[in-house]
Amino acid sequence: MNCAIRTHGLRKRFRRTRVLEGLDMEVPAGSIYGLVGTNGAGKTTTIKILMNIFPPTGGRSEVLEVDSRRLSPGEFARIGYVSENQEMPGWMTVGYFLDYLSHFYPTWDGALAGELVRQFQLPLDRKLRHLSHGMRMKAALASSLAYRPKLIVLDEPFTGLDALVRDELIEGFLPRAENTTIFISSHDLTEIESFASHIGYLDRGRLQFSEELETLSGRFREVVVTLDGAPQPPREWPANWLEGETGAAATRFIETRFDQERTAADVARIFPGFRNMAVNAMPLRSIFVTMAKASRRAG
Secondary structure (H helix, E strand, O other), X not given: OOEEEEEEEEEEEEOOEEEEEEEXXXXXXXXXXXXXXXXXXXXXXXXXXXXXXXXXXXXXXXXOOEEHHHOOHHHHOOEEEEEOOOOOOOOOEHHHHHHHHHOOOOOOOHHHHHHXXXXXXXXXXXXXXXXXXXXXXXXXXXXXXXXXXXXXXXXXXXXXXXXXXXXXXXXXXHHHXXXXXXXXXXXXXXXXHHHOOEEEEEEOOEXXXXXXXXXXXXXXXXXXXXXXXXXXXXXXXXXXXXXXXXXXXXXXXXXXXXXXXXXXXXXXXXXXXXXXXXXXXXXXXXXXXXXXXXXXXXX
């Protein structure tokens, strides 16, 4: 598989604090890959290692088939990077900032830069330090898209933004993603679900799963089983059933490897004579919460 990003056994420790524990991840070229996880899971640390801001403690990471520790200006000219705490020269105006950057990127497209300025309604004569947070994010994204990078890395780009600005940012980069890989970490799971092609779930420094969003959404289901009499919880829940609970009228659980025939057979075996089995699709946020709770209980 042709990968824009690949890590193998990636580890990072800050003194006694272990942040990444043998991270193995592959981001297919041309994908829109969403990296999700709870606070402290290691998402930003992963990105900073990929961008050669932090050195790894161990393991290896590659970006555009180059060791991230050896990324040259030539490689960075093919990578766009935007983070929620983007550092920008506040004394520059938006227009001066874009003109200044244009001299560092051989593939800078002035026409595209102008199109992004108009689309984002960026005030060219206003200094960056006088922009709102949303406008600064737009300026940062415009400056990263204008040289048509092969890889765009977005670290929590939606944090602190209202719904309108989030939509405007998404409308800015999605139409230009046809020949580009987008790697994005975000807590905004509803937004991620609306455009991501792949999802990776990072927990305690390890990747718990990494797969196409369509496949992930297909294998997670909320299942509610009703019986004629008062339901009794099973003596042992199958390993692929999470969040099992039994109420006065029904038993509910999350099936993590849903298959209509196999799941129905498992229910019939565990609940003989069940009356009904209702199966409900789950949004990404519910899948994320289920996995996070299961991880927390596992300790």
